[in-house]
Amino acid sequence: MSDQNRPIVTDNVWSALRRYTDARIGLGRAGISLPTAELLKFQLAHARARDAVHLPLDVNRLSAELRQLSVADKPLAPEVLHSQADDRFTYLQRPDLGRRLADDSRNRLQALSLADDAVPDLAIVIVDGLSSSAVQSNVVPFLEQFLTDLEAEPRPWQLAPVTVVQQGRVAIGDEIGDLLKARMVILLVGERPGLSSPDSLGIYLTFGPVSGLTDARRNCISNVRPAGLAFGHASQRLLYLIREADRLKLSGVGLKDRTEEVVIDNNSKHSNFLTN
Template sequence: MSKQKKSLVTENVWRVLRQFTDARIGLGRAGISLPTHELLKFQLAHAQARDAVHFPLDVKRLLKDLGESSAALPGQSPLLLKSQAEDRLTYLQRPDLGRSLSQESLECLAGLCRGDSGEPSVAIVIVDGLSSSAIQNNAVPMVTQFLRDLEEEAGDWLLAPLIIVEQGRVAIGDEIGECLGASVVVVLIGERPGLSSPDSLGIYLSWGPKSGLSDARRNCISNVRPAGLSFEHASQRLLYLMREARRLGISGVSLKDRTQEVVIEKTANNKNFLTD
């Protein structure tokens, strides 16, 4: 009777915890090195992260997907703008150029009609950022979910035309919001990819947007993707922050995200189990 061949890989006792996280824990070892399959998975993740940064956003496909979804605003076509970064390499080397619109885009934005109903309350800006795959995969379902929830909202939010920006950073949304006279700007942007999240979408909110606002004046909802924060939860958080920002007239560090506390307060029989 032949003996069963012993595996060269020494398993790690922490491996059982991997069912709860994408973090690289409990990888085991083969001698003093990583097991081959774990090394290959790491190299694949690294390649996916690099691709997310360097691959350009497929704008035509994004426009097509928006047109086929309920994310397209009735009677309005998304407006395509560009930052001052002329290409991807410049964008990566000069973050400052990604924070401002090109002269051509500024002129295009200045000619945008605000309509007879007054200045828009909400400007939604989709920016490629540091992960084109995050925008390509997640922007349309996120905008669709948000607009659906916003329609059910009791507030009288007015919407500006949807805007897409190539080679942009978060701060470019403040310049756009100021030009449009929006009360609040919502920026959907591809976040810097990690080795387990190459397609993570970030959402940034600024109340009273204007050029030169610091990061302390913005609220952030991060890791929005199917494997992270769901579109439904992200949309509800965003609506909560918008309501509070309008009520208090502030955003950023002075505006706290209490959505988790609200959930606790709405447990069974509307009782807080912490005080029972």
């Protein structure tokens, strides 16, 4: 083949595997460089990841959408709270401030807890984290699925008021769960965006939440989004962890997630090409 007719882009032998993953593999090359189209896609993904970190969560819109959901025919009425990080710049520079509630938010939760003597089983905490787009896009459809599955459980689970936290980190859920006297806290947070997943939602479960716990006391379900772990699978995994945490009276490293073993054993519910 003459140089004039030779393709500009040289294909990579691994390119066929790209249908299985969003990872950047088998991109090919143009000379010794990336093809222009792949370089532009990379730059777009990088811009989306930066936007996910810096764009503020639309709390009013999220609260309105949450009020469309209900538990036992009672609509959710989210409480909007704030961490000790006053703005996004402070939040990114001072992770410690994102782990604690601002004084006014803490006082509001204390008053709410004193007004209700009930001891809820679960407190659902929604935190913007490092990806507001993950929370904006995925929290409501996930909760719609999870609350439906929760109501179908054999035993009733008492819920504390749902809270939405601005400029928050994962550990802030433990303080909120403690203030609401909840036996367990479920925290939904925007995960650190990757170049192929700027909208990844993380779910953390803690049994017996109190301020000052480490990550060793939490269970995590990661990459919850339409292109990652589906809402239905994430909901069933979370319910399994809740049941086991309630049975064992613990969470974290002492609580193993066995749901994947069930999925792998059942090929009709599993489509991973590595295990088929």
